[in-house]
Amino acid sequence: MHTWHWRNWEGLPYLTCSILENWHHGFFTQQFWPRSPQDITPILQPEASVYRLKQVHGNTVLTPEEVESSLKALGDDLASADGLISEQPLQAIWVASADCTPVLIGDVKTGQVAAIHAGWRGTAKKIVPQAIARLQSQGSQLDDLRIAMGPAIAGEVYQVSIEVAAEIGATIIPDNNEGKIITALHLLPNSPLLEDANSGKVRLDVRRVNTLQLESLGITGEQIAIAPYCTFQTPEHFFSYRREKEKKVQWSGIVSRKTTGISQKF
Template sequence: MNVEVNRADALHGIAHGFLGRRGGVSTGDMAGLNVGLGSEDDPVAIATNRARAVEAVLPGSRLVTAYQVHSASCVTVLQPFDDNLRPHADALVTDRPGLLLGILTADCAPVLLADTEAGVVGAAHAGWKGALGGITDATVVAMEALGAQRDRIVAAVGPCIARTSYEVDEGFLDRFAAVDRANERFFTPARERHYRFDLEAYVVHRLGHAGVLRVEALGLDTYALPDRFYSYRRATHRGEPTYGRQISLIGLPS
């Protein structure tokens, strides 16, 4: 099976892709294109999957990823680094050709950004904590430092857990309402004292609020599409011992 690459119209002409689990060599609970270095998968399978991902999006480029910690920290990448030297961060930006920025997810929202005129790209991992903390804002600021202009930046939000699959408790809602009462619009009632949260819509909102004029949401629910995507929450609900991670990629050709 070939690697499935989901692309956004907003990023047309830019080397990018939101990958899922199709087209990999991992087996068992992580069957498919698992790229998670921290997963309990066979390291050889992970390396093979990561190589396949690179070839599917920007052949010959050097993949760089972060050690993601659900923060609002963004790192500017000026040269490749080894996997064991990954910075603790949740977003990467670069203006260097030949580098392929990668963000790993398993329900959180991957965000890919580009200013083609400036030749600057970015990738962000927006889980609820990072999204609320401002990871997308930090990415836009870091891109500006490389010469991008926020009104020229286009962005796409890839496969993530959808509102219908994302039930949270009242305390979760309160965290968002404490920052801005208007954030309550991203929640709909579920069972008593529980709500369903629209992570994708919230991330789109944060990008627009930061001045990104064109934002595309792919509308793909990681939880509801087990044959296409890994999902931490689905694995937890099913009592599976582990789960895989998919990757989203963007880069500038050499």
């Protein structure tokens, strides 16, 4: 089993996961607000260059070079996307979340990393498989990937419409019929859907849907770790947009490595 550890920086708590022990990384708590990735990166790796995005709930995944090109072309402060993938060592890549899922990925052979913001819209657009396809285009093998999904809103408290559930469900149940998708989702082992008392509503586990998308690619459950924390139900550590209706976030980041040929046992 992969374990999650609370770390401490100057009295402030953040999470790490054993599955990513080969990388400097962290899922940071609301206690770090309003510090930016530029402020937090030195906690992980002072030598790293820092990259973050203007997140737009899409499925675009950029490299740092593409971020730099975008900024030059458009003259904006931040590039618009929801995923980052490293190209060189010592690149710190960051995503922000309040209830959406922060996903950090490392490749044990190449040392490359990815950071993804996967809310329900990004998940419906298969952003995590998109990021993995980009890693593969840069030489990654599926067996070498290690994936950690950080604190996010849990399915038991995340009410969505049947329409939203079907839109996301279509990524793992290939059907155009809303009712058939919902029925098939309910029948899955460890279903990502739970019943809701309100008509036309269900409870949705977005992290479980992302896991099913990954497994459909051939990634095993042993390569995936899911944080045992719900942002909505853990107000002492995490902001939740659904709980507070405030646009505050916590940051999650990971730094690409110099070392190649790392081995990791399960």
